Amino acid sequence: MEGDSVTLESDITKIYDEIQFEYDDSIIAEISRAAQNFSTFDVPDGRFRHRLKLDNQTGSLTITNITTQHTGFYHLHIFNSRHTVHKSFVVNVCNVVKYVTVKVGESFTLDTGVTDIQKYGQLLWKFGGNDTLVSKINGTDPVFSTHERFKDRILYHENGSLTIEDTRFEHAGSYRIEMSSSRNTLLKRFSVLVTASTVSDLEHPGSIAAMVFGSVLILTFGCIIYCKISKREWNRIRQRAVQQ
Incomplete structure (x- = not known):
């Protein structure tokens, strides 16, 4: 899960002549016994910056504070004078839902x-x-939805992020982005809660659904919640929304 640490175990009890860890064809960690060198390296996009810890006793590599960007294949190469050992790891990082x-x-x-x-x-x-x-x-060629809900409301950013303008209650709900490469697909989820700005906003037919969705979206995908709201509770919701 995002924020956790993961250790790629070398399964050796002593350091051999040389050890290398690779990610996406880039060396991210290296041990050279002859040079007494223990080094970690970042990649061009900076995803491993301040996250790599190399054990100089076992040769294991720990990645701290992981994100979905660290999903992928890792390769360990252990060299000595007699033979070379290769070991591969697959790291899958589950992301948490971000609430907006x-x-x-x-x-x-x-x-x-x-x-x-x-x-x-x-x-x-x-x-x-x-x-x-x-x-x-x-x-670099974005194609936007022609759905009436999002028409003329979307701004696209260079890093793939989206801004939705002039929000309405109908924009409340779950969003996700799927980022696909030749090696894997990364998934990121969002839950958007839309609240009222004025009392008149609460008269909109989608207002209760939007607020209820955000209030209880610690629910599993596909689950449907039905609620009955008393007049007193309805007035309390209206008052709380206006105060926000």
Whole structure:
């Protein structure tokens, strides 16, 4: 899960002549017994900066504070005078849902958190349980949804992030982005809660659904919640929303 640490175990009890860890054809850690050198290296997009810890006793490598960007294949090469040992690891990082709260009429941004989108051949933004397509980006050419809900409301950013302007209650719900490369697909999820700016906003037929969605979206995808709200509770919700 994002924020955790993962250790790539070498399964050796002593350091041999040389040890190397690779990610995406880049060396990220290296031990040379002859030179008494223990080094870690970042990659061009900076995803491993201040995250790598190399055990100089066992040769194991720990990645701290992981994100979905660290998903992928890792390779360990252990060299000595007699033979070479190769070992591979597959790291899958589960991301947590990011919650976004916005008032009617305001804008909100769904951030990919990616610094280099060139490595991804395709980015897909989807909305809701029916996977309504919000945008599709192949290379540098974004294609935006023609759905009335998002028409003329989307701003696209260079890192694949989206801003939705002039928010309405109908924009509340679950969003996700799928970032696909030749090696893997990264997934990031968002939950958007839309609240009222004025009392009149609460008369909108979608207002209760939007607020209830955000209030209880610690629910599993596909689960449907039905609620009955008393007149007293309805007035309390209206008052709380206006105060926010």
